Amino acid sequence: xTGLPAEQLExxxxxxxxxxAGVFTxxxxxxxxxxxxxxxxxxxxxxxxxxxxWYIEETKDGPVLRKLDNPHSERxxxxxxxxxPALIALVETIIGPGVSLYFSQVFMKPARGGGxxxxxxxxxxxxxxxxDGLVTxxxxxxxxxxxxxxxxxxxxxxxxxxxxxxxxxxxxFNLQVPEAVLDGVDMxxxxxxxxxxxxxxxxxxxxxxxxxxxxxxxxxxxxxxTNSNHFANPTLAYDERLMTPIS
Numbered sequence: 001x002t003g004l005p006a007e008q009l010e011x012x013x014x015x016x017x018x019x020x021a022g023v024f025t026x027x028x029x030x031x032x033x034x035x036x037x038x039x040x041x042x043x044x045x046x047x048x049x050x051x052x053x054w055y056i057e058e059t060k061d062g063p064v065l066r067k068l069d070n071p072h073s074e075r076x077x078x079x080x081x082x083x084x085p086a087l088i089a090l091v092e093t094i095i096g097p098g099v100s101l102y103f104s105q106v107f108m109k110p111a112r113g114g115g116x117x118x119x120x121x122x123x124x125x126x127x128x129x130x131x132d133g134l135v136t137x138x139x140x141x142x143x144x145x146x147x148x149x150x151x152x153x154x155x156x157x158x159x160x161x162x163x164x165x166x167x168x169x170x171x172x173f174n175l176q177v178p179e180a181v182l183d184g185v186d187m188x189x190x191x192x193x194x195x196x197x198x199x200x201x202x203x204x205x206x207x208x209x210x211x212x213x214x215x216x217x218x219x220x221x222x223x224x225x226t227n228s229n230h231f232a233n234p235t236l237a238y239d240e241r242l243m244t245p246i247s
Contacts, residue, residue, distance in 0.1 A: 002086075003093030004199075012094060016158035016204030021196040023087055029141055029195050033218065035077045036106055036141075040065050053170065059113030066114070068106040071220060073242050078104065082222045087137060087197065088247055091224050094199055095135050098227040101244045102126075107219045109149050114211035116149065118176035119187070121157075122223070123202035124165045125175065127233030131158075133226035134202040140192040141218040148213040151198060151206050152187035158203035165235075175235070177205065192219075 004012070004020070012018040044065060047055065057066035071078035081087075082101050091099055103126075108114065128134045144150035165175040187207060192198045200206060211217050224246070231238060 003089045009093060012199060012201070015153065015155040017153050017155075017190060017198060017200035017206070019190060019192050019196055019198045020090060021193050023090070023197045024081065024084070024139065024195040026195065028081065031077060032081060032220065033141055035075055036068070036218065039068060039071075039075060040108075043068060057115055059110065059115070064108065064110050064113070066108055068108075070104055070242055071106050072101050072104040072222065072244060078106075078220065079244070081139070081220070082244075083246060087222075090197070090199065091135060091137060092247065095133050095224065096226050097247065099224045099246050100227055101222055101246055102225050102242065103223040103238070105221045107217075107221065109208070109211045109217040109219075111148075111211060111214050111216050114149060114217060116210045117208045118174065119154075119182055119185075119205055119207040120165060120176050121162055121203055121205055122200075124162050125234065125236050126202060126223075126238070127231055127235060128202065128225065128229050129232040130226065130229045131203055132201070133229035135224055136200050136202065137222045137224065138192070138198040138200065139220045139222070140194055140196050140198070141220060142216055143194045144192040144198075144217055144219065145213070146189045146191065146209070147211075148215060148217040149209040149211045150189055150191045150217070151200075151208045152189050153200065154185050154187055154205035157185075157205040158201040160203075162203060163205070
C-alpha cells in the first residue's frame with residue numbers, strides 16, 4: 001500500500017497536520033453514516049441521566065447527541081474502517097510501523113447549532129512517553145468547511161510545550177486551553193473533503209468552530225499509537241482493554 005508522499009510528510013512535520021483526500025469511498029462513508037444513525041438511536045434510548053453531561057449538547061432546537069465514544073470497540077463496521085490498509089499505510093508513514101488503535105470517537109456537530117470545540121492538545125489527555133509516536137486520523141463523514149465548523153490548527157505548535165488545560169464548571173469533557181493563553185495565536189482553518197482524512201500530531205493546538213450551516217458536520221477520529229509507545233502521564237483515566245492491535 002502507498003504511504004504518505006514525501007512532500008506531505010514534510011508538511012506534517014512542519015505544521016503538525018496534513019490532509020489527504022479520497023482515503024475512503026462514498027460507499028464506505030454511506031455505510032458509516034447509516035451505522036451511526038442506528039447507534040445514536042440505541043444510545044439515546046439507554047443513556048443514564050448522569051451520562052448526559054458527557055454526550056448531550058443543548059442547542060436552539062433542543063438537546064442533541066454531540067459525540068459517541070469508541071466506535072472501534074462498539075461497532076464492527078468502524079473497526080473495519082480503522083483497519084483499512086490504505087489508512088494504515090498513511091499512519092505508519094507518519095509514526096512508524098507497528099501500530100495499535102487506542103481510542104476513537106464520532107463527532108456529530110449537527111446543523112444550525114453544533115457548538116465549537118475549544119482549543120486543546122490531544123497529548124494533554126493521553127500523556128504518551130513518545131509524543132511523536134501518536135497520531136489522530138480524523139475522517140470527514142461530511143465535507144468539513146469553515147461554515148460548518150472544520151478544524152483549525154496553530155501551525156507548528158506541536159514543536160512547543162503542552163499547555164495547561166482547564167474545564168469549565170459542569171463540563172468535565174470540555175478540557176481546553178484558557179483564552180488568555182491563546183491571545184495572539186493564529187488558528188488556520190483546515191477543510192477536509194468527504195472521505196478525506198486529516199492527520200494531526202498529538203501536540204498540535206487545534207479547535208473547531210460552530211456549525212452555522214444547514215447540514216451536519218459528522219466525523220470520526222481514530223487515535224493510533226506505536227506499539228513501542230505507552231501512556232506515561234495521562235490526564236484522563238484510560239481503559240487499556242480498548243487497545244486494539246492493528247499492525
